[in-house]
Amino acid sequence: MGAEQSVPAGVEVQPASTAGTGQPYGGAPDLNSEKATAVPSALVLVGPSGVGKGTLAKRLIQDGDQFGFCVSHTTRAPRPNEQHGVHYFFTTKEQFAKEIGEGKFLEYAEVHGNLYGTSVGAVRSVLDSGRVCVLDIDVQGARAVRKSGLKAIFVFIAPPSLEDLANRLAGRGTETVEQITRRLNNAKAEIESINEKGLYDYLLINDDLDEAVKRLKAIAERAAKGLDPEPGMVPERVVLEDVSIQVANGYS
Numbered sequence: 001m002g003a004e005q006s007v008p009a010g011v012e013v014q015p016a017s018t019a020g021t022g023q024p025y026g027g028a029p030d031l032n033s034e035k036a037t038a039v040p041s042a043l044v045l046v047g048p049s050g051v052g053k054g055t056l057a058k059r060l061i062q063d064g065d066q067f068g069f070c071v072s073h074t075t076r077a078p079r080p081n082e083q084h085g086v087h088y089f090f091t092t093k094e095q096f097a098k099e100i101g102e103g104k105f106l107e108y109a110e111v112h113g114n115l116y117g118t119s120v121g122a123v124r125s126v127l128d129s130g131r132v133c134v135l136d137i138d139v140q141g142a143r144a145v146r147k148s149g150l151k152a153i154f155v156f157i158a159p160p161s162l163e164d165l166a167n168r169l170a171g172r173g174t175e176t177v178e179q180i181t182r183r184l185n186n187a188k189a190e191i192e193s194i195n196e197k198g199l200y201d202y203l204l205i206n207d208d209l210d211e212a213v214k215r216l217k218a219i220a221e222r223a224a225k226g227l228d229p230e231p232g233m234v235p236e237r238v239v240l241e242d243v244s245i246q247v248a249n250g251y252s
């Protein structure tokens, strides 16, 4: 997968042959469940920064032993409450670039000015524990995971409005005003990705948190039985237009 992705500007990737393994990571079929072909290995949560992906993932993982969190790598500085190996594997840009060259990542991307990536090892470690792997990644990552062949259900989490999104980001209190502005500006294009045919299986508006958790569990249960999305839950134009209208009118 790593070999097919474009490299973010300023990141110098060492060729795999000089970096250790000699082979960049080649795809995800070996990560897929052998139990039943229809059963997904991963639940991929995508959506703008501050929409509540992390909160939803935490609730899914806390409420049982069906799901495990896939710990990503990032070059972002840790927030005061974040622990290495729990929330992220915090690393340097140089080390990240070296590991891209080694084919360590299923996907990686530059997001809001930092590098983030899902390692094959992080996915495997959750799958080895017999759980469905929950990924909290951005849109670029979602596209790459789709292409990788990993059997996954892709859920786009949308905010009730861009005003709510701004309030949540500000309320979280982890970013500066400049960083919040950058993330909100990126949110518009991210939300518009729900129009990309075949990228997402479900669109979930995270309005009331308990209701959103309930719906996410219903989505996961349906997927675990190998069932296709229920009619009306797949992103469709009629649903998307509502959100597009918010993008156009709600935050400009």
Ligand SMILES: Nc1ncnc2c1ncn2[C@@H]1O[C@H](COP(=O)(O)OP(=O)(O)OP(=O)(O)O)[C@@H](O)[C@H]1O
Pocket (backbone or CB within 6 Å): 047, 048, 049, 050, 051, 052, 053, 054, 055, 056, 136, 168, 169, 171, 172, 206, 207, 208, 209, 210, 212
């Ligand atoms: N349904 C909800 N209603 C109100 N507040 C919410 C809801 N869901 C999450 N939040 C709050 O919004 C803030 C952002 O949530 P969270 O950190 O989970 O977002 P995120 O999508 O993971 O963000 P990022 O992509 O930046 O990691 C948190 O303070 C969280 O408590």
Ligand SMILES: Nc1nc2c(ncn2[C@@H]2O[C@H](COP(=O)(O)O)[C@@H](O)[C@H]2O)c(=O)[nH]1
Pocket (backbone or CB within 6 Å): 047, 048, 049, 053, 072, 073, 076, 107, 108, 109, 111, 112, 116, 117, 118, 136, 137, 138, 139, 140, 141, 142
């Ligand atoms: N492509 C990837 N995106 C990721 C990954 N891990 C997190 N993310 C996304 O980054 C932004 C910002 O996260 P934050 O923790 O700095 O607020 C958010 O949209 C995450 O979903 C990853 O491994 N790959």
